[in-house]
Amino acid sequence: MNHSQGKAYEELAKIYNEKETAVKRWESNNQKIIGCIGYDVPIEILMAAGYFPVQITGDSKIKTPVADKYLEIAFDASVRAQFEKIVSGKYSYLDRIVISNSSDVLIRLYYYMRQMRRVEEELLPIPLYFFDIKFSQFRSSTLYNRERVQEFIEAVQCWTGKAILPDAMENAFNVCNENRKLLKQMQELRIADEPKVTGTEALTVIGASLYMPKEEHNKLMKKFLDEAQSAQTVKGTRIYVSGTAHEDTGFYELLEGCGVHIVGEDHDLGSRLFMGPEVSPAYPVESVTDFYQTRFPSIKKSHVRERVAAVVEQVKNTGAKGAIYFIRKSDDAASWDYPSLRKGLEAINVPVLLLDKQNYNLDNKEELQNKISEFITSISNQPGRE
Amino acid sequence: MSEEKAIKPTENKNAASVKRMQSAADASQYQREWFKDVHKRVSEGEPFDFVNADVPMEILRAMDIPFLVNQWWASLCSAKQMSGDLFGLMKEEGYPDDICNYCSMGLAAALDPNHAEAAWGGMPKPTIAIARYACDSINKLFELYAQEYGIPFYPIENTVPINTPDNWWKEVHYNWNEFFEKHRLDFMVEELKGLIRFLEQTTGKMFSETKLREVMDLINQQEEYYQKARDLIAKTKPAPVGITDTVPSVMIPQWQRGTKWAVESAKKFYEEVKDAVDKGIAVCPNERARLMWIGRGLWFNLGFYQYFEKKYDAAFIWSMYLGIAADGYLRYGDDPLRALASRFCGMEEFLHMPPWNTDWFIKAARENDIDGVVYLVPDNCTNAVEGSYFIVKALEDAGIPVLMLRADPVNAKKWNPKTMTEAVEDFLENRLGIEPNPDEEE
Numbered sequence: 001m002n003h004s005q006g007k008a009y010e011e012l013a014k015i016y017n018e019k020e021t022a023v024k025r026w027e028s029n030n031q032k033i034i035g036c037i038g039y040d041v042p043i044e045i046l047m048a049a050g051y052f053p054v055q056i057t058g059d060s061k062i063k064t065p066v067a068d069k070y071l072e073i074a075f076d077a078s079v080r081a082q083f084e085k086i087v088s089g090k091y092s093y094l095d096r097i098v099i100s101n102s103s104d105v106l107i108r109l110y111y112y113m114r115q116m117r118r119v120e121e122e123l124l125p126i127p128l129y130f131f132d133i134k135f136s137q138f139r140s141s142t143l144y145n146r147e148r149v150q151e152f153i154e155a156v157q158c159w160t161g162k163a164i165l166p167d168a169m170e171n172a173f174n175v176c177n178e179n180r181k182l183l184k185q186m187q188e189l190r191i192a193d194e195p196k197v198t199g200t201e202a203l204t205v206i207g208a209s210l211y212m213p214k215e216e217h218n219k220l221m222k223k224f225l226d227e228a229q230s231a232q233t234v235k236g237t238r239i240y241v242s243g244t245a246h247e248d249t250g251f252y253e254l255l256e257g258c259g260v261h262i263v264g265e266d267h268d269l270g271s272r273l274f275m276g277p278e279v280s281p282a283y284p285v286e287s288v289t290d291f292y293q294t295r296f297p298s299i300k301k302s303h304v305r306e307r308v309a310a311v312v313e314q315v316k317n318t319g320a321k322g323a324i325y326f327i328r329k330s331d332d333a334a335s336w337d338y339p340s341l342r343k344g345l346e347a348i349n350v351p352v353l354l355l356d357k358q359n360y361n362l363d364n365k366e367e368l369q370n371k372i373s374e375f376i377t378s379i380s381n382q383p384g385r386e
Numbered sequence: 387m388s389e390e391k392a393i394k395p396t397e398n399k400n401a402a403s404v405k406r407m408q409s410a411a412d413a414s415q416y417q418r419e420w421f422k423d424v425h426k427r428v429s430e431g432e433p434f435d436f437v438n439a440d441v442p443m444e445i446l447r448a449m450d451i452p453f454l455v456n457q458w459w460a461s462l463c464s465a466k467q468m469s470g471d472l473f474g475l476m477k478e479e480g481y482p483d484d485i486c487n488y489c490s491m492g493l494a495a496a497l498d499p500n501h502a503e504a505a506w507g508g509m510p511k512p513t514i515a516i517a518r519y520a521c522d523s524i525n526k527l528f529e530l531y532a533q534e535y536g537i538p539f540y541p542i543e544n545t546v547p548i549n550t551p552d553n554w555w556k557e558v559h560y561n562w563n564e565f566f567e568k569h570r571l572d573f574m575v576e577e578l579k580g581l582i583r584f585l586e587q588t589t590g591k592m593f594s595e596t597k598l599r600e601v602m603d604l605i606n607q608q609e610e611y612y613q614k615a616r617d618l619i620a621k622t623k624p625a626p627v628g629i630t631d632t633v634p635s636v637m638i639p640q641w642q643r644g645t646k647w648a649v650e651s652a653k654k655f656y657e658e659v660k661d662a663v664d665k666g667i668a669v670c671p672n673e674r675a676r677l678m679w680i681g682r683g684l685w686f687n688l689g690f691y692q693y694f695e696k697k698y699d700a701a702f703i704w705s706m707y708l709g710i711a712a713d714g715y716l717r718y719g720d721d722p723l724r725a726l727a728s729r730f731c732g733m734e735e736f737l738h739m740p741p742w743n744t745d746w747f748i749k750a751a752r753e754n755d756i757d758g759v760v761y762l763v764p765d766n767c768t769n770a771v772e773g774s775y776f777i778v779k780a781l782e783d784a785g786i787p788v789l790m791l792r793a794d795p796v797n798a799k800k801w802n803p804k805t806m807t808e809a810v811e812d813f814l815e816n817r818l819g820i821e822p823n824p825d826e827e828e
């Protein structure tokens with residue numbers, strides 16, 4: 001699909017494509033950089049303490065000899081790639097790594113990295129911190145999470161040797177709220193009757209926010225939203241993408257090449273990143289807890305019923321004609337949701353194409369293209385917006 | 387370093403193991419009778435819970451609510467060679483049939499339309515399903531299971547330990563309150579209180595603190611016998627019993643822990659071991675290798691282990707089942723609910739997390755004078771991974787050779803007895819230098 005955006009998008013795309021290399025642009029800010037593994041690290045708190053949080057993501061194009069040696073075959077390929085990048089020095093500029101309890105494999109990764117630091121520290125000199133957040137929708141878990149958030153604030157203050165001042169907290173929270181609001185506005189342009197933003201563009205814009213200071217991202221987002229108003233209308237069959245997170249635009253481009261307009265997704269590197277309540281600096285611990293615990297259900301940690309309800313609602317909002325459920329190999333938890341999700345979506349006349357056990361490097365593009373094209377043809381007569 | 391063999395699935399002909407201990411035979415018999423009784427109680431309208439293995443079932447025991455453990459059910463279905471059919475049903479419903487086989491057998495059975503023909507008359511209709519958020523899949527599996535039966539699912543939270551104190555096996559029996567992080571224990575206690583109230587409300591049975599204390603005391607008595615048996619096996623050469631004896635003798639009573647029967651069973655087991663020691667009975671009278679098995683047991687093929695006893699005088703004498711019974715369960719103290727919480731705060735780490743498991747394996751290997759370790763690495767379970775690199779490194783650095791195997795211990799389809807046997811033979815002959823017995827050579 002040929003679709004173009006303005007200069008702000010080009011800038012965001014550059015950062016998105018460079019990822020951890022782009023981070024170095026802000027080295028002159030003299031901010032210490034914290035690497036986040038998992039998408040549930042409360043970045044607001046790190047920002048309030050003066051840190052620059054960046055996301056550690058995988059790379060499907062790299063070889064993973066060290067991960068092959070230290071990690072298990074059962075570990076998701078993206079996690080293996082993240083580990084490889086860390087131990088090969090790609091993130092040597094990090095002051096510390098914070099891992100959130102976002103999936104079972106990340107808990108194991110933390111254990112393994114911790115043990116590595118015990119027995120072979122030279123391979124992993126960066127200190128680790130584990131943020132043990134709970135995702136169950138219970139008050140008892142909220143209380144546990146609040147304690148963990150408070151503990152996190154204290155740990156961060158300890159790292160910097162300074163208390164986080166209320167002004168700094170307020171500023172960081174406002175920046176994060178604004179960032180999520182701007183991304184929500186982008187999402188509106190994506191699902192409008194005359195959409196102005198493609199799925200690939202959305203993925204890029206959202207992803208770029210993970211490798212640059214949020215203030216800078218906000219500035220570019222405002223320009224981007226302005227420029228996008230005058231972009232061409234996106235054409236294509238409206239499809240919702242569910243399942244494993246996509247760390248690059250490969251799969252989205254493949255879909256768009258088959259005449260698809262991706263109107264939304266439920267993964268961590270897409271809409272889930274910004275869906276959720278505002279955080280309030282008046283109640284920092286409580287509102288950070290609420291945001292990370294109660295936002296859009298996590299694929300790994302939610303109950304089937306919670307996730308199905310949330311996805312069905314999203315699919316309705318986006319006006320998708322069909323859904324594609326993409327599951328990467330070893331992303332086991334997502335597989336259990338599929339039969340219920342399919343039933344839930346079929347009940348609102350949204351057919352689902354399952355693409356499971358997919359390789360990390362999408363080395364079967366032709367096969368995927370055929371399946372997707374066939375699916376798109378099969379639903380072309382469905383009622384719904386184009 | 388260790389050798390590693392990939393096991394490819396092929397046709398599977400699995401030998402059954404020979405039962406040698408009366409305590410094991412008695413346990414099987416008891417379990418049958420118990421299961422019949424469960425059927426009867428359920429048919430009379432009593433509540434019946436389906437629980438995952440890591441659920442503090444002591445609560446149910448104290449409330450006299452019959453329950454069935456997911457993993458026991460999986461081992462029974464595997465032993466009855468039913469797993470292939472059950473996973474076929476999963477596939478028909480759109481579920482994966484090649485992941486989480488160990489834990490999804492309950493869901494598979496719930497989908498089974500010919501339920502009455504299932505193992506031991508099938509699973510009675512449960513009234514509640516309980517699991518812990520121990521991995522990303524198990525809560526979903528239990529939720530789906532509960533949905534199939536139209537019953538409530540009660541999930542219990544799980545926490546991640548940050549501290550890594552040494553020598554846990556010396557600390558947790560008495561010093562557990564200081565040993566585990568306070569916030570983890572506090573939270574687990576809250577979770578247990580929630581479960582108790584939920585069970586009281588839904589079953590109409592009131593929880594008794596006194597009964598829980600009695601249950602905890604009975605469990606301590608039971609596990610003390612396992613400690614004594616474990617110590618006897620460790621120091622006796624040739625070993626009086628192997629894991630094909632100890633696993634069946636220990637596992638069922640462990641599912642039944644907190645009962646007087648389980649204490650009697652553990653006592654009988656210990657006495658049998660002692661009797662074997664006193665009479666000089668041995669698994670391999672000419673014992674030439676003492677082996678340790680790390681990983682889940684081969685439920686559908688316990689005879690696998692016995693093959694090496696005969697052919698190489700190599701006895702598998704240590705597995706985590708007796709090991710963890712002896713070291714992981716004992717809890718002394720005045721607050722039974724908090725003591726129970728501490729039992730479940732640690733179990734995951736002890737078994738699956740370096741450095742806790744690596745230190746423990748080395749300690750066990752030394753106590754048992756182990757010559758070599760066969761380590762079954764689970765291929766498709768992120769929860770059961772143990773840090774294979776660190777385990778192998780720790781053991782090899784301690785001078786103990788390790789053979790790593792990859793297979794699914796539950797799914798018979800994914801098991802190739804020939805390749806697996808050859809891998810162990812190769813290990814015995816070429817790493818440990820043990821020649822086969824002349825009369826056993828093919």
Ligand code: SF4
Pocket residue numbers: 485486487488489490520521522523524527766767768769770
């Ligand atoms: S990941 Fe492992 S522990 Fe979790 S459900 Fe699957 S097999 Fe069971």
